[in-house]
Amino acid sequence: MSRQFPSLKSRFATVLSLVLVGVLFVGSLFGALPVHANSDASLSDLQDNIDTLFPSASYISGLEYHSTWSELSRKTMSEANGIEITYEAIFDDLPQWEDELPTMNVYLIAESSTEAAKAQFDAWADSHEFTSGLWDKVSAGKDYFTYYAPAGENTDLVKYRPLEEGNLHFVSYYGNVLIVVNFYRTAGEYLKNNVDAYLQYLDQEEETLAILNEVVIYAEEALKFYLGTSFSVEGPTDYDYYLTHSGYSLDITKTVEVPRNGTLSLEVYIDDSSETGSLLNMYGLEDPAVGMFAVNLNENAGVEWNFYDPSTSSACRDSSGWHHLVTDNSLNLYEWETIALNYGADGGLKLYLNGQLQDACPVSTPRVDTPVYLGDYPDDTIQESFVGYVKNITTSFSVDEDQNVMDEVQSGDLIFADVSTSDPYADAIEYMKDEGIIQGYSDGTFRPNQSVNRVEILKMLLLGFGYKVSSNYSVTAFNDLKEGEWYLPYLNYAVKLGIVGGYPDGTYHPGDSLNRVEFLKILLIAYGLNLSDYPIATLYPDTSKTAWYAAYVQYSKDEGLLDPDSKGNFNPDKALTRGEVAETIYRLLEG
Structure with missing residues (x-):
């Protein structure tokens, strides 16, 4: 799990702005940043501001069966140089229930300096328990x-807290202040649904830790404002573009030659001031063209x-024709990452992060030759650039097996953008064109390697064999x-001639792909052959002489x-x- 939380801006921005008139604090996208505070917070500073450094119970949310919380206490710690607050969740199904409830205990501990806080943080991170x-x-x-931490007596970095169930913890530091959020279940009378819900929260640890992270973010922003521990974000100096x-x-x-077939890579750096949005974009609000793409940084980094490409099928395509690839891993803070x-x-489509393949999709369509924008697509009504x-x-x-640049091949002796004169089906495709x-x-x-469906084949065959197809776009x-579809004249004509039929339920399934024997039947009937008495001699090992398609x-x-x-x-x-369809029709006509 990367340091992240669900929203583009921390909810602290909204909550605190309601408290501080005229002041709006924007939370970070990705969490805390190690800081060089202008002033260190002392224990007395924390004590003096204990009412403001922790969020109210109403700020916390996210548990499915314990949607609201109550505050039990906020006080000075006896175990460390800090302050603490304890929240208890309320069971939605039985609000008056008081035992074995999810609990959150938060510490803010002041060290003598940022260096001391980091040293303690590192010591905790390397604890013997790990x-x-x-x-x-x-x-x-x-x-x-x-x-x-599992159930037992040793569960907490600071306190002795024996627990009878597993528990989760979030540890961070801001300037010289250590921040620890502990999530656990108290003891008491057993209520099955209540305990089962808590166990589910442990199983869904990423979602639960995101709730703890929200509390950390709130504390950091409150420390920044109330104690004046402000810092300046120093981004990298070796960048080419700062969005x-x-x-x-x-x-x-305009400055980079972007191929239609090939690889485009760039290095990206995110810090605490970064925001989600568009990294690369080829389209705005208009209908996209085939071969356009967009690359975004999502809310989880x-x-x-x-x-x-709506005409190419793949497991990663949605109903509107977009093929989606996503990285398994999030980008790390304060590091250059290569996409x-x-x-x-x-x-086809392959997405890499730091040289590691993250996702792939068998779509070999070239990029359409239009501009690629870094950040937002210009002149539309939505501004959505990544920051x-x-x-x-x-x-x-990309080059072919003869080391010819595919873009040059496609722009030279091309029949179609993806079919050169060296293609195995070139003669057939050129003839058909x-x-x-x-x-x-x-x-x-032309997409020669794409499967052909049950209506595309009709257009090829009827035109290929010289039929005069009337423009009948009605559903007969x-x-x-659907009325008006491009294929209806060809389908209606083929049905009229007895070339094709539908299924017993009255459907035709126009978008279904065609297999080799279905194609042969339609092909040869459309060609005018009657093979009912055709002699069966020697077929192939996987083809039965008694099959309906044997002739x-x-x-x-x-x-x-x-x-x-x-x-x-x-x-x-x-x-x-x-490609096979074109080749077969060509052989039949020219044979």
Whole structure:
């Protein structure tokens, strides 16, 4: 777990602004920053401000079955040079219940200096309980760590507190003040639903620790304001771009040659003043074009990459045509992190963080050749740039197996943007294009390796065989079609000729992919062949002579229409690609 919390701005900003007239404090995106305080807080400073340094019970929320809290006490500590507060959660189903309730005990402990606080923090982080395996460190950063302690007598860094259930802890420091938040269950009379809820909070440790983190953030901001322990954020000096506000926008294609097929990488640095938002953007409020993408930094400091291609299917595509890739890990504070995007014909979409593959999606569509903006897309109504530092924007161009740059190949002897004259299906695709049988997609691609569906094939076949298709865009058959769809003239005509039929439930499933034997049947019927008495001789090892499609496969074998695989199998149920369809029609027409 990285040091983070769910909202873009800490809730402290809203709560404290209501208390302090005219003053609005903006919380950080990612948590505390080790500081060089202008003044150290003493115990008396903490005592004098004990009413303001801790949030009220109403500020705390997030537990599913204990949605509200009450304050039990706030006082000077007897075990350390500090102050403490104790909150107790209220069980929603039985508000009057008083035993075994989730409890939060928070310490603010003043050390003599920032250096002393860090030394104590480091000593706690290296405690014997961690090295011996008694306690489990859940997460850690430069200025914080969290841990889980099992039931027993040794659970707390400061106090002796025997507990009969596991417990969670968040430890940090701000200037010379150590901040410790302890989450545990008290003893008492047993109530099953109440205890089960607490155990669920332990299982959902990331969500529970996020609640503890909110308290830490509040304390840090309160220390900053009430005790004057302000600090200056010193960002890196070796940056190329400092994205200072949500409206920041820079067209990087004016200074960097960004490939259509290749890799784009950049280094990003986030600190306590950073904000979520757009890191790279290719589109605004208008409808996106195929091959556009956007890269965002989300509220958990993770990287999200969205790539638009509604006609290519993948496990990472949503219903609107966006393919989504996300990093497994969050970006670390105060460190340069390298984000790399691989896209296009060489390997599809791949998202890397610091050289480690985070996510991948088999979409080989090239990037559309339009500007790529660092930060916000300009001139739209929403300003959403990420705030932080960027350097070393670099690119590399993908090459084919002959070391030809794919962008150059595609811009030279190209039939379509993704089909060169060296493509194995080049002759067939070029013929089909020249004859007006295929047109490709709006981004200039043909996508030969993409599967073909049950309506795309009809257009190819009817135009390929010279049928005169009338412009009938009404739904004349099947109950899963929409009026006005582009494919209706071809589907209506094919139904009229008996080339295709639907399913028993009255549907056609226009978007379903077509397998090899379904294609052969439609192909050969559309070509005008009647194979009802066609002799079956020798088929392929995986093709039965008694199968309904045996005659179609036999004809294909005899005429060399569809090739078997390297093992000699026909693979009847395998989805057919657009390149294979073009090649088969071409062989039939030119054979």
